[in-house]
Amino acid sequence: MINFEYARARDVSDAVRQVAANPTAKFIAGGTNIVDLMKANVERPSLLIDVTRLPLTRVNGAGGALRVGALVPNSDLAYHPEVQQRYPLVASAVLAGASQQLRNMASTGGNLVQRTRCAYFYDVATPCNKRAPGTGCSAINGLNRMHAILGTSDACIATHPSDMAVALLALDAKVHVTGPSGDRVIPIAEFHRLPGDTPQQDTNLQHGELITAIELPPEEFSKNYSYLKVRDRLSYAFALVSVAAALDLDGDRIHVARLAVGGVAHKPWRDTAVEDSLRGQRADRAVFTRAADLLLRDAKGFGHNTFKIGLAHRAIVRTLTQAANATPQSQSNKKIQ
């Protein structure tokens, strides 16, 4: 790990001021990703501003919504009684990710800004446009089994690794941030970016902007939901494909559908055209199959990951079926019903 300076933020504005003033400064909270990336020499900050002592650890209701402080650990988020009861899709997705040790450390805000686990991004001896812009993408013609099938560019085919963010996207969460020019609220759908020709930018956060809270909107989808994660081993692995589905049913008809897919793109993937197409339809396999066809209409494989197109199709149909039947995927008994 490179040498760096360290300081503890006194309050949110102090944290923002210190990072904004130094282009190579970064915030640190749980540290589970940035410390690892520093060991790999991928992240090389000159200064880390420790935000862990800031008062951003509360979960509280506000006008039917639920506001989760950015420093709430992932494990506390997943086990919070209100999250379990009102937003079980979020609890399920969080528990599908990482290990309990890491969930104890990792913060809610940090989860959103974790970086891709593309092996080439981590390997500083290989070209990577995300790590070293302009050097090329090693994955496009390389070992790309874990890589994206939607929204890729010639510059980057990395995937976003978060499970939590997939559920937050399906639920239309909002990200509250404080920056040098004040506070703003970013809809989760506009938080992460596609790679385009600037894959070095994962999100639309500006340097010095600190996530202070995540807001879960009043629509809970606490009955008809499921989070299904398919991976190379049963636990503690990143998704090949994951699906978050939430339905509001009127009898056997779909009133509202929410569908987000992880492991397939540079950001959690959601296609509102697919959700619109489900409105008023019967909640059955034929309808779900057409929805999967539509969502994957532009999917493109790169060789090793081409199987993901079929896998994603089946996972979408299965997860929507689980949601419609109110039989969400268990995150401990991994048998897929």
Place this chain on the structure above:
Amino acid sequence: MAMTDVTLRPADRVATPQKISISLLLNGAAAQLEVAPWTTLLDALRDQLKLTGTKKGCDHGQCGACTVLVDGRRVNSCLTLAVMKDGAEVTTIEGLAKNGQLHPLQQAFIDHDAFQCGYCTPGQICSAAGLMAEGKARTDDEIRELMSGNICRCGAYPNILAAIKQAMNGDRS
């Protein structure tokens, strides 16, 4: 394959090590130490405090061998910067036995032969202690899932599961 430019950027130049004084409540006793910002809790425990029970496996948070309890919660000490834990209570494998009596998990691991080489064992036991404190695991599936952050390359998983169940049930089998 083309190599990327590895020229040192300004931030890579070695800064003068600027050590910071921190205090821990370590296995029930006050400990004071000086750490560089980049010293992990794992390295501080092993190299400075000479508590080598906590193991360095992957050093990337993937194996769980470095698991310790910080303020009662299990964490990967390899991904924890020591300086950030100033004032924290830290429990390692060396701190689990009380008054000469093994912790019930330590005894259960012996009773069930829940290891082969033993390298992952301190992390397994600290992780299981955290698991028991959390109180979320009831079934075998739930124990397996919530212990998935601890890898045992000897494959002692069935015996590790049996040992944890014994400690959770508070009995000897």
